[in-house]
Amino acid sequence: MVKAPGVFILIAACLVALAESATVTGSIGINAILPDIKKLRPTTRVALNGGAYSALVTANGQFEIPDVDTGSYVLEVQAIDYVFPKLRLDVVKDQGITRAAYTGYGTSFESRGYSVEQPLELRAKAPATYFVERKGFNVLAMFKNPMFLMIGFSALMMFVLPKIMANMDPEALKEMSQSQADAQKMVSDMPSLSDMFSNARNQQLQSQQQRRR
Structure with missing residues (x-):
């Protein structure tokens, strides 16, 4: 009987933590730039704030990031061969829900672009290029x-x-x-x-x- 209050407090704390966290779900969509999900490398992952939370993209293009704490994050797809748009992700306190909108580096964090509903669907916007082709003699x-x-x-x-x-x-x-x-x-x-x-x-x-x- 003496241990019961401690157990109830622990359960209540767990419930509060779950209420203040959220699960981010979504998928990688296909388009003219990425016509087949299989073209993504197995190391492709979705990360928040560069890796505070992250999850690998499955073979069918799905991803799930559980137990994301309350706060604001930048969501990006870390892919070697493709460039994806970045999203601002807000986890609302005491509700465990998320709001997402398009954003980018160099943009004021207070400004929000077009809103995106969950489950998120991200599509490649350009192939990733790391080298500039040398121009020939003209x-x-x-x-x-x-x-x-x-x-x-x-x-x-x-x-x-x-x-x-x-x-x-x-x-x-x-x-x-x-x-x-x-x-x-x-x-x-x-x-x-x-x-x-x-x-x-x-x-x-x-x-x-x-x-x-």
């Missing part, structure tokens, strides 16, 4: 490169310009040579960047000295 892409265009134009002018100058009128050739000489003289007369910065620095020092006086 001749046309070379002509879109500005550096290649500059080199090509310079090489063309090296062959074309002497022929143009050979057929030019002597007076026009003389004028062009004079223009080039004038341009070179103008460039040589221009102060260099170092001289400009040096002059600006000297003027600044002179103005500071005048202020101190």
Whole structure:
């Protein structure tokens, strides 16, 4: 008779724990990306929060995660060959029921997408790719490169310009040579960047000295 209250307390605690936990059930559906469940590897599993709770997917595509405690979770299918949508899963306290909605990494956990009813049915949205195929040599892409265009134009002018100058009128050739000489003289007369910065620095020092006086 003395042990009865302890037994009742233990039973009541077990009932409360069961009431606050839930079982997540669902299946993997087929579509154009995954036309046959047998294409899934035996290691495919459904996990909550990366593995806090998890269960393997059976041969017929079913899964069941028992005794999930109250809280919010991210449900994902861990498959090597396929990418599945992620769900936000909420286990409601004292009721042992769950609510699920589409979500994803980088999305605010307060925002909820389309709701999903239990048993959950998840379908692959894309094949999993781990490598990017290396692009082959493309001749046309070379002509879109500005550096290649500059080199090509310079090489063309090296062959074309002497022929143009050979057929030019002597007076026009003389004028062009004079223009080039004038341009070179103008460039040589221009102060260099170092001289400009040096002059600006000297003027600044002179103005500071005048202020101190």
